[in-house]
Amino acid sequence: MATYESIRYDFPVAAATTSTQVGTGAMTLIKTLTASSSGTLSFVNGSSSVVLDNTYKTYIFKIINAHPSASPAYLHVNFRDGGSSYDATKTSSSFYTYHNESGSETAFAYHAASDLAQSTATQSISVSVGNGNDEGCSGELWLFNPSSTTYVKHFLSRVNGYHHQDYTQEYYVGGYCNVTAAIDAVQFTYNTGNIDSGTIKMYGIA
Numbered sequence: 001m002a003t004y005e006s007i008r009y010d011f012p013v014a015a016a017t018t019s020t021q022v023g024t025g026a027m028t029l030i031k032t033l034t035a036s037s038s039g040t041l042s043f044v045n046g047s048s049s050v051v052l053d054n055t056y057k058t059y060i061f062k063i064i065n066a067h068p069s070a071s072p073a074y075l076h077v078n079f080r081d082g083g084s085s086y087d088a089t090k091t092s093s094s095f096y097t098y099h100n101e102s103g104s105e106t107a108f109a110y111h112a113a114s115d116l117a118q119s120t121a122t123q124s125i126s127v128s129v130g131n132g133n134d135e136g137c138s139g140e141l142w143l144f145n146p147s148s149t150t151y152v153k154h155f156l157s158r159v160n161g162y163h164h165q166d167y168t169q170e171y172y173v174g175g176y177c178n179v180t181a182a183i184d185a186v187q188f189t190y191n192t193g194n195i196d197s198g199t200i201k202m203y204g205i206a
Contacts, residue, residue: 025205025206026205026206027060027203027204027205028056028203028204028205028206029201029202029203030049030050030051030059030202030203030204031043031048031049031050031201031202032199032200032201032202033199033200033201033202034197034198034199035066035067035194035195035196035197035198035199035200036196036197037069037194037195037196038194038195039189039194039195040187040188040189040195041187041188041189041195041200042086042185042186042187042188043061043185043186043187043200043202044080044184044185045184045185046184050202051204052146052183052184052185052186052202053146053147053182053184054147055204055206056204056205056206057144057145057205057206058142058143058144058145058204058205059142059143059146059186059202059203059204059205060140060141060142060143060202060203060204060205061140061141061142061143061186061188061200061201061202061203062140062200062201062202062203063075063137063138063139063140063141063159063188063198063199063200064138064198064199064200064201065136065137065138065197065198065199066129066136066137066138066188066190066195066197066198066200067131067135067136067195067196067197067198068129068130068131068135068136068190068192068193068194068195068196069131069190069193069194069195069196070131070190070192070193070194071128071129071130071131071132071135071164072128072129072130072163072164073128073129073131073190073191073192073193074124074126074127074128074129074190074191074192075124075125075126075129075137075159075161075188075189075190076122076123076124076125076188076189076190076191077122077123077125077141077155077157077186077187077188077189078121078122078123078186078187078189079143079146079153079155079177079183079185079186079187080183080184080185080186080187081177081179081181081182081183081184082181082182082184086122086185086187087120088120088153088177088179088183089118089119089120089177089178089179090116090118090119090120090121090123090175090176090177090178091116091117091118091119091175091176091178092114092115092116092123092173092174092175092176093110093115093173093174093175094110094111094114094115094124094171094172094173094174095108095109095110095111095171095172096108096109096111096127096169096170096171096172097109097169097170098127098163098167098168098169098170099167099168100165100166100167100168101166101167102166105167111127111171114173116175118178122189122191123173123175124173124191125139125141125157125159125171125173126139126159126161126169126171127161127163127169127171128161128163128164128169129161129162129163129164129190130162130163130164130165131164131193131196132162132164134162135162135164136161136162136197136198137159137160137161137162138159138160139157139158139159139160139171140157140158140159141155141156141157141186142155142156142157143155143183143186146182146183146184147182147183148182149180149181149182150180152176152177152178152179153176153177153179153183154174154175154176155173155174155175155176155177156172156173156174157171157172157173157174158170158171158172159171186202188200
Protein backbone atom coordinates (compact mmCIF):
# COMPACT_ATOMS: atom_id res chain seq x y z
CA MET A 1 0.00 0.00 0.00
CA ALA A 2 1.25 3.49 -0.80
CA THR A 3 2.60 5.53 2.08
CA TYR A 4 1.15 8.85 3.09
CA GLU A 5 4.20 10.63 1.65
CA SER A 6 3.67 9.07 -1.77
CA ILE A 7 0.12 10.36 -2.12
CA ARG A 8 -0.56 13.96 -3.09
CA TYR A 9 -3.72 15.21 -1.40
CA ASP A 10 -4.43 18.22 -3.58
CA PHE A 11 -8.09 17.89 -2.56
CA PRO A 12 -10.16 19.65 -3.53
CA VAL A 13 -7.85 22.50 -4.59
CA ALA A 14 -6.41 20.72 -7.64
CA ALA A 15 -9.87 19.92 -8.96
CA ALA A 16 -10.89 23.54 -8.56
CA THR A 17 -7.95 25.07 -10.44
CA THR A 18 -7.10 22.72 -13.32
CA SER A 19 -10.33 22.62 -15.30
CA THR A 20 -12.01 25.23 -17.45
CA GLN A 21 -15.30 23.95 -16.10
CA VAL A 22 -14.77 25.38 -12.61
CA GLY A 23 -14.35 28.87 -11.25
CA THR A 24 -11.14 30.36 -9.91
CA GLY A 25 -12.48 33.63 -8.47
CA ALA A 26 -13.27 34.71 -4.93
CA MET A 27 -15.83 32.90 -2.78
CA THR A 28 -19.18 34.66 -2.38
CA LEU A 29 -21.45 33.75 0.53
CA ILE A 30 -24.90 32.97 -0.85
CA LYS A 31 -26.88 31.50 2.03
CA THR A 32 -26.51 30.34 5.64
CA LEU A 33 -28.87 27.74 7.11
CA THR A 34 -28.88 26.99 10.83
CA ALA A 35 -30.35 23.74 12.09
CA SER A 36 -32.67 23.49 15.07
CA SER A 37 -34.00 19.92 15.29
CA SER A 38 -34.24 20.06 11.49
CA GLY A 39 -35.12 17.00 9.47
CA THR A 40 -33.38 18.50 6.43
CA LEU A 41 -31.44 21.56 5.37
CA SER A 42 -32.17 22.37 1.71
CA PHE A 43 -30.63 24.89 -0.68
CA VAL A 44 -33.12 25.44 -3.52
CA ASN A 45 -32.40 27.66 -6.48
CA GLY A 46 -34.72 30.68 -6.53
CA SER A 47 -35.99 30.09 -2.99
CA SER A 48 -35.03 32.18 0.06
CA SER A 49 -32.34 34.09 -1.87
CA VAL A 50 -30.53 30.91 -2.95
CA VAL A 51 -28.71 31.02 -6.29
CA LEU A 52 -27.82 27.60 -7.72
CA ASP A 53 -27.54 28.15 -11.47
CA ASN A 54 -24.99 29.35 -14.04
CA THR A 55 -24.16 32.41 -11.92
CA TYR A 56 -21.23 30.41 -10.52
CA LYS A 57 -19.13 27.57 -11.96
CA THR A 58 -18.48 26.03 -8.54
CA TYR A 59 -20.52 25.85 -5.34
CA ILE A 60 -19.09 25.03 -1.91
CA PHE A 61 -21.10 24.02 1.16
CA LYS A 62 -19.32 24.46 4.51
CA ILE A 63 -20.70 22.16 7.21
CA ILE A 64 -20.01 23.52 10.70
CA ASN A 65 -20.65 21.40 13.82
CA ALA A 66 -23.58 19.41 12.46
CA HIS A 67 -24.81 17.72 15.65
CA PRO A 68 -27.20 14.76 15.27
CA SER A 69 -30.11 13.98 17.57
CA ALA A 70 -29.53 10.20 17.26
CA SER A 71 -26.46 7.99 17.59
CA PRO A 72 -24.86 6.64 15.54
CA ALA A 73 -25.89 8.82 12.61
CA TYR A 74 -24.47 9.39 9.14
CA LEU A 75 -24.68 12.77 7.41
CA HIS A 76 -26.17 12.40 3.93
CA VAL A 77 -26.62 14.62 0.86
CA ASN A 78 -28.79 14.38 -2.22
CA PHE A 79 -29.38 16.45 -5.32
CA ARG A 80 -32.46 17.54 -7.24
CA ASP A 81 -32.41 17.61 -11.05
CA GLY A 82 -35.74 19.30 -11.65
CA GLY A 83 -39.14 18.25 -10.37
CA SER A 84 -39.72 18.02 -6.64
CA SER A 85 -37.69 14.96 -5.55
CA TYR A 86 -34.08 14.73 -4.40
CA ASP A 87 -33.26 11.69 -6.51
CA ALA A 88 -30.58 12.55 -9.05
CA THR A 89 -28.83 9.40 -10.29
CA LYS A 90 -25.33 9.17 -8.77
CA THR A 91 -22.18 7.07 -9.00
CA SER A 92 -19.56 7.53 -6.28
CA SER A 93 -16.64 6.09 -4.33
CA SER A 94 -15.28 6.77 -0.84
CA PHE A 95 -12.50 6.16 1.65
CA TYR A 96 -11.75 7.10 5.24
CA THR A 97 -9.08 7.44 7.89
CA TYR A 98 -9.52 7.18 11.65
CA HIS A 99 -7.62 7.32 14.94
CA ASN A 100 -9.04 6.73 18.42
CA GLU A 101 -8.44 8.85 21.52
CA SER A 102 -6.37 6.18 23.26
CA GLY A 103 -3.98 6.02 20.30
CA SER A 104 -4.45 2.25 20.06
CA GLU A 105 -6.15 1.97 16.67
CA THR A 106 -5.77 3.60 13.27
CA ALA A 107 -6.98 2.86 9.75
CA PHE A 108 -6.86 4.09 6.17
CA ALA A 109 -9.34 2.18 4.02
CA TYR A 110 -11.65 2.11 1.03
CA HIS A 111 -15.31 2.18 2.11
CA ALA A 112 -17.38 0.17 -0.34
CA ALA A 113 -20.48 0.26 1.86
CA SER A 114 -21.11 3.92 0.98
CA ASP A 115 -20.44 3.64 -2.77
CA LEU A 116 -23.31 4.28 -5.12
CA ALA A 117 -23.66 2.83 -8.64
CA GLN A 118 -26.32 4.57 -10.71
CA SER A 119 -28.38 5.07 -7.57
CA THR A 120 -31.00 7.64 -6.62
CA ALA A 121 -30.39 7.05 -2.90
CA THR A 122 -28.90 9.66 -0.61
CA GLN A 123 -25.10 9.81 -0.50
CA SER A 124 -23.42 9.30 2.86
CA ILE A 125 -20.69 11.91 3.40
CA SER A 126 -19.66 11.04 6.96
CA VAL A 127 -18.91 7.99 9.02
CA SER A 128 -20.98 7.22 12.13
CA VAL A 129 -21.29 10.33 14.30
CA GLY A 130 -22.28 10.35 17.97
CA ASN A 131 -24.91 12.59 19.55
CA GLY A 132 -23.05 13.43 22.76
CA ASN A 133 -23.00 17.11 23.69
CA ASP A 134 -19.47 17.46 22.29
CA GLU A 135 -20.01 15.30 19.18
CA GLY A 136 -20.86 16.11 15.57
CA CYS A 137 -19.13 16.62 12.24
CA SER A 138 -17.70 19.41 10.11
CA GLY A 139 -16.44 19.58 6.55
CA GLU A 140 -17.28 20.67 3.04
CA LEU A 141 -18.99 19.61 -0.17
CA TRP A 142 -17.99 20.90 -3.62
CA LEU A 143 -20.42 20.84 -6.56
CA PHE A 144 -19.08 21.66 -10.03
CA ASN A 145 -20.96 23.33 -12.90
CA PRO A 146 -24.43 22.22 -11.73
CA SER A 147 -26.27 24.16 -14.42
CA SER A 148 -24.70 22.19 -17.28
CA THR A 149 -27.15 20.35 -19.51
CA THR A 150 -24.29 18.60 -21.36
CA TYR A 151 -21.92 17.16 -18.76
CA VAL A 152 -22.38 15.06 -15.65
CA LYS A 153 -22.21 17.08 -12.42
CA HIS A 154 -19.17 16.18 -10.30
CA PHE A 155 -19.11 16.50 -6.51
CA LEU A 156 -16.46 16.03 -3.82
CA SER A 157 -16.78 16.00 -0.04
CA ARG A 158 -14.44 15.87 2.92
CA VAL A 159 -15.97 15.59 6.40
CA ASN A 160 -14.41 14.96 9.80
CA GLY A 161 -16.65 13.39 12.43
CA TYR A 162 -16.52 12.58 16.13
CA HIS A 163 -17.31 8.86 16.04
CA HIS A 164 -19.71 7.62 18.72
CA GLN A 165 -16.90 5.43 20.14
CA ASP A 166 -14.40 8.31 20.54
CA TYR A 167 -12.58 8.25 17.22
CA THR A 168 -11.73 11.07 14.87
CA GLN A 169 -12.75 9.95 11.40
CA GLU A 170 -11.99 11.77 8.16
CA TYR A 171 -14.26 10.72 5.32
CA TYR A 172 -13.78 11.44 1.60
CA VAL A 173 -16.36 10.98 -1.16
CA GLY A 174 -16.16 11.69 -4.88
CA GLY A 175 -18.72 11.10 -7.57
CA TYR A 176 -21.04 12.56 -10.14
CA CYS A 177 -24.71 13.06 -10.83
CA ASN A 178 -25.17 11.14 -14.07
CA VAL A 179 -27.89 13.37 -15.47
CA THR A 180 -28.02 15.92 -18.28
CA ALA A 181 -30.59 18.05 -16.48
CA ALA A 182 -29.30 20.90 -14.32
CA ILE A 183 -28.96 20.35 -10.57
CA ASP A 184 -31.14 23.01 -8.96
CA ALA A 185 -31.20 22.01 -5.27
CA VAL A 186 -29.01 20.31 -2.66
CA GLN A 187 -30.34 18.74 0.56
CA PHE A 188 -28.52 17.59 3.71
CA THR A 189 -29.93 15.20 6.30
CA TYR A 190 -28.88 12.58 8.83
CA ASN A 191 -29.92 9.02 8.02
CA THR A 192 -31.65 8.79 11.40
CA GLY A 193 -33.08 11.47 13.67
CA ASN A 194 -32.62 15.17 13.00
CA ILE A 195 -29.85 17.69 12.51
CA ASP A 196 -30.17 18.85 16.09
CA SER A 197 -27.94 21.90 15.64
CA GLY A 198 -25.22 23.24 13.36
CA THR A 199 -24.73 25.53 10.38
CA ILE A 200 -24.26 24.98 6.67
CA LYS A 201 -22.99 27.88 4.56
CA MET A 202 -23.31 27.95 0.77
CA TYR A 203 -20.71 29.81 -1.32
CA GLY A 204 -20.27 30.39 -5.04
CA ILE A 205 -17.03 30.78 -6.98
CA ALA A 206 -17.41 32.76 -10.20
